[in-house]
Amino acid sequence: MQAGNVLKTLHRLTEQAAKAPDLQTALRSLVTGLRQAMEGEVCSIYLPDPEVEGGWVLRATDGLNPESVDRVQLGPGEGLVGLVAREEEPVNLDSAQDHPWFRYFPETGEERFPAFLGVPILHRGQVLGVIAVQGPESAPFDEQHASLLFTAAAQLGGAIAHAQILERLVPPHHGEPELSGAAVPGGIRDAFLPGLGGAQGVTLGTAWAVYPPADLSSVADRRTDDPEGDKQAFHHALAAADQELAELGSSLTERIDEEDADLFHAYLHIVRDKGFQRRVAAAIDDGAWVQTAVRDVVREYITAFENMDDPYLRERAADMRDLGRRLLAHLQQANAAGESEFPEKTVLVGEEISPLNMASVPEGRLQGVISATGSAGSHVAILAHAFGVPAVMGVEDLPVGLIDGKSVVVDGYSGRVYVEPSDRILEEYRRLEAEEAALTERLTELRDEPNVTKDGRSITLYANTGLLADIDPALRSGAEGIGLYRTELPFLTRDRFPSEAEQVRIYRQVFEAFGDRPVTIRTLDIGGDKLLPYLPIKEDNPFLGWRGLRLALDHPEIFLTQLRAIYRAAAYGNVRILLPMVTTVEELDQALTLIERARGELLADGEDAPELPVGAMIEVPSAVFQTAALARRVNFLSIGTNDLTQYLLAVDRNNARVAKLFDSLHPAVTHAIHRVVDEAHGEGRPVSVCGEMAADPVGGLLLTGMGVDELSMSAGALLRIKWVLRSFTTARTRELADLAWSDECARTTRSRMETALLDEGLGGLIRAGE
Ligand code: PEP
Ligand code: MG
Numbered sequence: 001m002q003a004g005n006v007l008k009t010l011h012r013l014t015e016q017a018a019k020a021p022d023l024q025t026a027l028r029s030l031v032t033g034l035r036q037a038m039e040g041e042v043c044s045i046y047l048p049d050p051e052v053e054g055g056w057v058l059r060a061t062d063g064l065n066p067e068s069v070d071r072v073q074l075g076p077g078e079g080l081v082g083l084v085a086r087e088e089e090p091v092n093l094d095s096a097q098d099h100p101w102f103r104y105f106p107e108t109g110e111e112r113f114p115a116f117l118g119v120p121i122l123h124r125g126q127v128l129g130v131i132a133v134q135g136p137e138s139a140p141f142d143e144q145h146a147s148l149l150f151t152a153a154a155q156l157g158g159a160i161a162h163a164q165i166l167e168r169l170v171p172p173h174h175g176e177p178e179l180s181g182a183a184v185p186g187g188i189r190d191a192f193l194p195g196l197g198g199a200q201g202v203t204l205g206t207a208w209a210v211y212p213p214a215d216l217s218s219v220a221d222r223r224t225d226d227p228e229g230d231k232q233a234f235h236h237a238l239a240a241a242d243q244e245l246a247e248l249g250s251s252l253t254e255r256i257d258e259e260d261a262d263l264f265h266a267y268l269h270i271v272r273d274k275g276f277q278r279r280v281a282a283a284i285d286d287g288a289w290v291q292t293a294v295r296d297v298v299r300e301y302i303t304a305f306e307n308m309d310d311p312y313l314r315e316r317a318a319d320m321r322d323l324g325r326r327l328l329a330h331l332q333q334a335n336a337a338g339e340s341e342f343p344e345k346t347v348l349v350g351e352e353i354s355p356l357n358m359a360s361v362p363e364g365r366l367q368g369v370i371s372a373t374g375s376a377g378s379h380v381a382i383l384a385h386a387f388g389v390p391a392v393m394g395v396e397d398l399p400v401g402l403i404d405g406k407s408v409v410v411d412g413y414s415g416r417v418y419v420e421p422s423d424r425i426l427e428e429y430r431r432l433e434a435e436e437a438a439l440t441e442r443l444t445e446l447r448d449e450p451n452v453t454k455d456g457r458s459i460t461l462y463a464n465t466g467l468l469a470d471i472d473p474a475l476r477s478g479a480e481g482i483g484l485y486r487t488e489l490p491f492l493t494r495d496r497f498p499s500e501a502e503q504v505r506i507y508r509q510v511f512e513a514f515g516d517r518p519v520t521i522r523t524l525d526i527g528g529d530k531l532l533p534y535l536p537i538k539e540d541n542p543f544l545g546w547r548g549l550r551l552a553l554d555h556p557e558i559f560l561t562q563l564r565a566i567y568r569a570a571a572y573g574n575v576r577i578l579l580p581m582v583t584t585v586e587e588l589d590q591a592l593t594l595i596e597r598a599r600g601e602l603l604a605d606g607e608d609a610p611e612l613p614v615g616a617m618i619e620v621p622s623a624v625f626q627t628a629a630l631a632r633r634v635n636f637l638s639i640g641t642n643d644l645t646q647y648l649l650a651v652d653r654n655n656a657r658v659a660k661l662f663d664s665l666h667p668a669v670t671h672a673i674h675r676v677v678d679e680a681h682g683e684g685r686p687v688s689v690c691g692e693m694a695a696d697p698v699g700g701l702l703l704t705g706m707g708v709d710e711l712s713m714s715a716g717a718l719l720r721i722k723w724v725l726r727s728f729t730t731a732r733t734r735e736l737a738d739l740a741w742s743d744e745c746a747r748t749t750r751s752r753m754e755t756a757l758l759d760e761g762l763g764g765l766i767r768a769g770e
Pocket of ligand 2: 580619640642643
C-alpha cells in the first residue's frame with residue numbers, strides 16, 4: 001500500500017464519517033473503507049457497551065457475520081479487544097486463538113481469521129473504541145499494517161467522537177428528539193456533551209446558534225413558521241445578489257477580457273434560473289427555514305456539478321458555493337435586525353462565541369454560553385462570568401446546528417451540556433439552581449460587612465468590569481471599587497475606534513457610578529484573542545505578537561486619544577490608570593512619557609488634569625523578574641494571573657486541548673506571585689491580583705496568605721471571596737501559603753486548600769466536578 005494513497009483514503013474516510021447522518025452509517029463506511037485499505041478479510045469496530053460499564057460491544061463489521069453486530073459483548077478487560085483498550089496499544093497476533101485473552105464467539109464465524117491486529121481509537125487522551133482487522137493465518141499483519149491502522153485510528157478519533165455525539169442527540173429510530181425534557185427510555189437524554197467549566201453556575205435555557213457569517217456548512221436545520229415571509233426574504237436576497245453581481249460584472253468588464261467577464265456572468269444565470277428559485281421555494285413550502293432551504297438546494301446543485309464529466313461544468317460547483325454564500329450573507333444581514341427572535345432564556349451556542357455575540361443579546365435574556373473552542377481563561381468565559389451566566393467552553397465536535405432551538409442545561413461547574421435533558425437531569429439541575437440561589441441569598445447578608453480576615457486584617461475587594469451592564473452588579477456586590485476596567489470591550493462592540501468624546505462619555509459613566517471609590521482603568525489591551533473588527537491583525541502566534549501595550553506604543557495616536565479621554569473623564573471619579581502587557585522597562589518608560597504628554601496637552605488647553613496614579617500589570621514572565629525596576633516607576637502593580645499562567649506554563653488560555661494543564665495553582669505561578677509581592681512590597685508598592693485566580697475561593701485564600709493587598713474579580717464571585725476571607729485568621733492564611741510554597745504540584749495545593757475550606761464549613765464553595 002502506497003503512503004500517499006493511504007493518506008488520501010484516510011482523508012476521504014474521515015470526511016465521510018464526519019458527514020454521516022448517524023453513528024451507524026459512519027461506522028459502516030469506516031469498516032468497509034478500512035478493510036479495503038488494510039487488505040484484510042475483516043474489519044470491525046468496538047465501542048463502549050452502554051449496558052456494561054467498562055465493557056465493549058461490536059458496533060460495525062465488514063467480514064464477520066453481520067448478525068453479530070450489537071450482540072458480541074465483552075465485559076471489562078475481556079477478550080483481545082479488552083486487552084487493546086486496557087493497554088492503549090496495538091496488539092498484533094498471527095494466531096489469535098492461542099492468546100490467553102482470546103474469547104471465541106461462534107456467531108461471528110471468526111475462526112476462519114486467526115490473524116488479528118487491534119488498535120485503540122484514542123481521542124483527547126481517552127480510549128473511545130477499538131478497531132480490529134483480521135485475516136487468514138497465511139496473511140498475517142506486519143509492522144507496516146500496524147502503523148497504518150494506528151494512524152487511521154488516531155485520525156478517526158474526532159470523527160467517531162462526533163458521530164457518537166450525534167447518536168446521543170438523535171438516537172437511531174427515534175428521529176428528532178422530542179422537546180422539553182421528555183424522558184426517553186434508555187436514559188439517552190442523560191448523555192451529555194463534555195466540555196470545560198468556563199464560568200460557574202448552572203442554568204436551563206434555549207440554545208441559540210451563532211454562526212460564522214455566510215458559511216453554508218454551519219446553517220441550522222430550522223423549520224419555518226412563516227413560509228410566505230421566508231419566500232419573500234429569499235426573493236429580496238436574490239434581488240440584492242442580482243444587483244450586486246450585475247454591478248460587479250459591469251465594473252469587471254472594464255478591467256478584464258470580455259470572455260473572462262462572461263464566465264463571471266455565469267453567476268447571474270444561476271441567480272436568475274427559475275428552476276433554482278422554484279426548488280428553494282418548494283423546500284420552504286415543505287417547511288424548511290429559508291436559510292436551510294438555500295443551503296440544501298445549493299448543495300444539491302454543487303453535488304450535481306461535481307459529478308459532471310465535463311471539467312468546465314465541474315468547475316461551476318465552486319461558483320455555486322460562492323453564490324450560496326452570497327445569498328446567505330444577504331439573508332443573514334436581513335435577519336440580524338430581529339432582536340425579538342432571541343429566546344427569553346437564550347443560551348448562545350457556537351464554534352466560537354465572540355464578546356460581540358454576547359453583547360447583541362437583548363438585556364436580561366442571556367442565560368448561558370456554550371462554545372466549541374476556548375477555555376476558562378478565554379475572554380468570552382470571563383465575560384460570561386461578568387454577566388453572571390454559566391459558560392461551558394471547549395465542547396469539541398459541538399453539533400451547533402443540531403442543538404439550535406433545543407432546551408439545554410449548561411453546567412459551568414462540571415463543564416457539561418445536556419440537550420433535551422431527561423426529567424431526572426432536570427430535577428437534579430433545578431436542585432442545584434435552588435442551592436445556588438440559597439447560597440447567593442446567604443451571601444447577600446455579607447454585603448455590607450467589612451472585607452477583613454477573622455482577626456481584622458483588611459483586604460480590598462474590587463470588581464472587574466468592562467461593559468456598562470456590569471456596573472450595577474459590581475455596585476450590588478459591595479465592591480470597594482473597580483480593580484480592572486477592561487476598556488477594550490467598548491472598542492470591540494463598535495465598527496470603528498470610538499472618538500475621544502465618545503470615550504469620555506463611556507468612562508465618565510463608570511467613574512461617576514463609583515464616586516469616591518477607586519476605578520482602575522486599563523488602557524486598551526487588544527491583540528491575542530481580542531481582535532477589533534476594524535483593525536484586523538493576522539499573526540501566527542497572536543498571544544506572542546502585537547498585543548496590549550506593544551500595539552498602543554506603535555499607535556500613539558490611539559493611545560493618546562484614550563489617555564486624554566481618561567484624564568477628561570477623571571474629573572468625575574477616583575481614577576487609576578493601569579498598563580497591560582508590560583514586558584520591559586523601556587516600554588513602561590515610553591508609556592509613562594505618553595501619559596505625561598496627554599496630560600500636558602490638556603493642561604496646555606487650559607483644562608484641569610491632576611496627576612493620576614499609574615500601575616503596571618505583571619502578566620508576562622519577564623515582568624516578574626523585573627518587578628522591582630517596574631515597581632519603582634509606578635504607584636502600584638496588578639498581577640494578571642490569566643496571562644501569567646498562560647505564559648509561564650506555555651498553555652494557550654483558549655485551547656481546550658490543553659486546558660487541563662492551565663492551573664494558576666501550579667507552583668511556578670505561585671512562586672512567581674510570591675516573588676512579585678515581596679519585591680513590590682520591598683519598593684513600598686501595593687500589589688493587586690485581577691486575574692480569575694482571585695475569583696476562585698482556593699485562589700483567593702492562597703493570595704491572601706501570600707500578602708496580596710487587593711483582589712479584583714467578577715462581581716458574581718465577590719461575596720464568595722468575602723466569605724472566605726472572613727472565615728480565616730491571617731495566621732492561618734499565611735500557614736496555608738507557606739505550606740503551598742513547598743508543594744511540587746497544583747493538585748496537592750488545591751486539595752489542601754479545599755480541606756481547609758471544608759474545615760471552616762465552606763464546602764459549598766468548592767467547585768463541583770474537580
Ligand atoms: C489577566 O491576564 O489575568 C488579566 C486580568 O487580563 P485579561 O484577562 O484581560 O487578559
Ligand atoms: Mg491579561
